[in-house]
Amino acid sequence: MNERHDDLQEIxxxxLREMAAEEGDxxxxxxxxxxxFCRRTGLTRSRARTVRAHGFRALPHGNSGRRAAPGVLAGHTGLVDDLLRKGVTNSQVIFERLLGQGYAGGLTTVKTYIAAHRDLVPAKRRQAAPQGCRGQRFRTAPGEAYQMDWGFVAVERPGGERARIACFAMVCHHCGGAHVEFFPNARQENLLIGMC
Structure with missing residues (x-):
């Protein structure tokens, strides 16, 4: 007997054990x-009747282990795949080419196969008009532009007391030179002092 992997037999x-315990000897x-029984197992009434008829044994499905028969498109998938890779997605065109090779199926089968294999179709390429250089170099004169910001650090004073102080940093855009200065706080007067 095939082994079940969905634990239906355990359910x-x-x-049955619970129902026997409630019912008695x-x-x-x-x-x-x-x-x-259906409420406890979650089976449909029809399925429960089938299980009961087989002595409360969960049998494997009747079609388990079977493979589907090859379809009518089985010998022609290479042609369809090649056409899809070339960008041909019109099902009627593909169908007519298949008929020339002896295909005996219908158009719907071809349409279904095309829909399932859209990943073979290459992406459409679009030619973009040249736009020239869109970037513009930004140059500044000495002392014209700076970037500045505040940061905060924890320091230990000589007496062992910990304090938080403000760190002012300013960088020149022209030369990249940096200026760093520490203040007790980040007030506006300290900003003006740091910029001087």
Whole structure:
């Protein structure tokens, strides 16, 4: 017997054990309340009847292990894939080419295959008009532009007391020179002092 991997047999066994514990010694699984069994297992009534008919054993599905028969498009997928890679997506054009190779299927099968294999179609390329250089070099004269900001650091004073002080940093855009100065706080008067 094939082994089940979805634990249906365990669910059925647990439900029967619970129902037997509630019913007592005279419990007959074949005569149990089917609606209650369905509620505990989550099975449909039809499926529960089938399970009961097989002695409360979960049997594998009748089609398990079978493979689908090859479709009518089986020998022609290479042609369709080549056409899709070349950018041909019109199902009627592909269908007519397939008929020339002896394809016996219908247009709907071709359309379904094309929809499932859209990843083979290359992306459309668009030619963009040349726009020239869009960047413009920004140059500044000495002392014309600066970038500045405040930062805060924790310091330890000579007496062992910890304090938080403000750090002012300013960088010249022309030469890249940096100026750093520390203040007790970040007030506007300290900003003006640091900029001088």
């Amino acid at each position: 059925i066994d647990a439900a 005279g419990f007959d699984p074949q005569a149990c309340n089917l609606a209650e």
